[in-house]
Amino acid sequence: MRILLALLYVSLVGAPGGSSLPANDSFRNTIQSILNIGQITLFHIKKLRTKLPAAPQMEFSTPSIDGLTSISRDLQILDNELQNPVTDLLSQIQADVSSMEGRVRLFALTMGCPVQARPRGHPWASLFPDSHFYLILEKVQRYLDTIFLNKDKLKVC
Incomplete structure (x- = not known):
């Protein structure tokens, strides 16, 4: 009986120390998933x-990536x-970005980072829908490229 109690005690006391490794694996898996x-x-x-005519050359700046909070906002x-x-x-790309934002938001909340409330409504209003279409594609592509260059920022708020 004492052996059983001793084993139970060891398993309960040893659990918190042993659970830090799976948490690190979980964080790595979450970052990899993002x-x-x-x-x-x-x-x-x-x-x-590949299905569209060539895009016009556009100039704009990509926001800086400071951490999970700014990535979620962007x-x-x-x-x-x-x-x-x-x-x-754009529906598939929108679904992808929405999914990625949801994962980043959840990860940020798990890490205790401040996260802004989701904005309401659709700010889409453009006199030149074709230009806007190409512009948003380019914005998303450049922003994702920036995330890959700064993937270490997925570990900080």
């Missing part, structure tokens, strides 16, 4: 571009811009 969604999104963008903005009532060509 990056995988980004890779899939880039694939969808490249596939869509993905929310891109998600809203992708919700285009004129065409459904």
Whole structure:
């Protein structure tokens, strides 16, 4: 009987120390999952571009990536811009970005990072829908490329 109690005690006391490794694996898996969604999104963008005429050259700046909070905010903005009532060509990319934002948001909350409330409504209003279409594709692609270059920022708030 004492042996059973001793084993139970050891398993209960040893559990917290042993559980830190799976948490680290969980964090690594979450980060990898976020990056995988980004890779899939880039694939969808490249596939869509092959079906479209060549895009015009556009200049804009990509927001800086400071950590999970800024990534979540930027993905929310891109998600809203992708919700285009004129065409459904962006629906898969919008779903990808929305999924990625959800994972980043959940991971940020798990890490105790501050996360902004999701903006309401669709800010999509453009006098030049074709230009906007190409612009948002380019924005998403460049932002995802920036995330891959700064993937260490997925570990900080």
